Amino acid sequence: MARSAGEINAASMADIAFLLLTFFLMTTTMNVDTSLARRLPPMVEDGPDKKVEINRRNIMVVLINKNDRLFAGGQSMEVGELREAVKEFILNPTDSPAKPEKELKAIPGINGQFHISKGVISLQNDRGTSYGAYIAVQNELVAAYTEMRDEFSITHFGRSYASLDDDQQEAVREAIPQTISEAEPKDITKK
Amino acid sequence: MAIVKRKKPKVPMISTASLPDIVFMLLFFFLTVTTLRQSEELVRVRLPEASEVAKIDRKDLTCYIYVGTPVPSHQTRYGTDSRIQLNDSFREISEIRDFIANERERRSESDRQFMSTTLKVDSDVRMGIITDIKQELRRCSALKLNYSARKGKQH
Numbered sequence: 001m002a003r004s005a006g007e008i009n010a011a012s013m014a015d016i017a018f019l020l021l022t023f024f025l026m027t028t029t030m031n032v033d034t035s036l037a038r039r040l041p042p043m044v045e046d047g048p049d050k051k052v053e054i055n056r057r058n059i060m061v062v063l064i065n066k067n068d069r070l071f072a073g074g075q076s077m078e079v080g081e082l083r084e085a086v087k088e089f090i091l092n093p094t095d096s097p098a099k100p101e102k103e104l105k106a107i108p109g110i111n112g113q114f115h116i117s118k119g120v121i122s123l124q125n126d127r128g129t130s131y132g133a134y135i136a137v138q139n140e141l142v143a144a145y146t147e148m149r150d151e152f153s154i155t156h157f158g159r160s161y162a163s164l165d166d167d168q169q170e171a172v173r174e175a176i177p178q179t180i181s182e183a184e185p186k187d188i189t190k191k
Numbered sequence: 192m193a194i195v196k197r198k199k200p201k202v203p204m205i206s207t208a209s210l211p212d213i214v215f216m217l218l219f220f221f222l223t224v225t226t227l228r229q230s231e232e233l234v235r236v237r238l239p240e241a242s243e244v245a246k247i248d249r250k251d252l253t254c255y256i257y258v259g260t261p262v263p264s265h266q267t268r269y270g271t272d273s274r275i276q277l278n279d280s281f282r283e284i285s286e287i288r289d290f291i292a293n294e295r296e297r298r299s300e301s302d303r304q305f306m307s308t309t310l311k312v313d314s315d316v317r318m319g320i321i322t323d324i325k326q327e328l329r330r331c332s333a334l335k336l337n338y339s340a341r342k343g344k345q346h
Contacts, residue, residue, distance in 0.1 A: 024221035035337035132314030
């Protein structure tokens with residue numbers, strides 16, 4: 001007669017499981033990577049980039065100098081003021097001749113024609129600018145465009161940009177294109 | 192008269208037999224969500240804060256470039272100037288090209304067009320080194336770039 005191999009006591013199972021659980025609880029970091037996404041312009045081979053002729057009035061130069069001071073459109077300003085300045089420049093509500101031209105264009109998906117601003121933001125920095133200041137300015141620029149798109153979609157669709165479907169978002173993006181140019185370094189040979 | 196003793200209603204003991212199962216369930220949850228850090232951090236990176244950040248959608252298709260001051264244990268060898276860390280070692284700007292090529296090689300052909308580069312940069316780093324990195328990335332046509340930042344309130 002075979003002897004029964006006595007049962008293993010499972011009472012300590014919970015303790016062991018708890019031990020493992022605490023280990024993983026403590027080591028887990030649930031970090032979500034968040035970032036500001038950008039697209040770099042492709043490199044042009046040979047010599048300096050061919051300058052695309054852009055009318056002077058269409059460009060707003062946003063410059064951060066080596067002391068992290070911000071100049072936008074030739075004026076010194078605080079980071080907090082940049083958002084409104086960019087919005088006013090791009091939208092040009094008063095049709096000022098010093099601010100960007102507008103192009104009348106039909107957008108698929110929405111009825112009618114729209115004035116699309118030709119404004120371009122040119123972001124320039126010094127080699128001594130700190131990364132924190134640079135990101136703060138980038139963030140304000142993105143925020144300005146987000147607000148403009150939101151306003152546009154509320155007047156034309158009655159809802160905020162984020163709640164629109166893909167086609168409508170595409171239409172809004174076409175109406176307010178994000179034109180931020182991260183300038184070429186002025187002198188790349190000097191490293 | 193018979194005295195009927197009323198039985199006190201007994202509160203039944205809660206069975207702990209299912210406790211291990213519950214704990215195991217939790218354990219498996221944490222086992223699956225845990226990602227052990229792939230690379231040791233050689234540079235100190237305090238990310239800047241930004242309010243307009245978006246989640247990086249294809250984390251497996253992004254390669255990380257760390258820039259910052261070397262951690263104290265490496266400062267005797269590498270100084271306190273901002274350095275670039277690729278994978279597990281300090282690298283020079285000229286080595287970014289090989290790094291990007293390597294990362295591309297590891298992904299399947301169909302995924303390569305969706306690849307992006309994420310810059311994890313300390314907020315005190317000067318832009319000079321970042322500009323150089325950006326130029327180098329343009330040269331190897333790695334044009335999709337993410338500036339890593341913490342979600343936070345601004346102003």
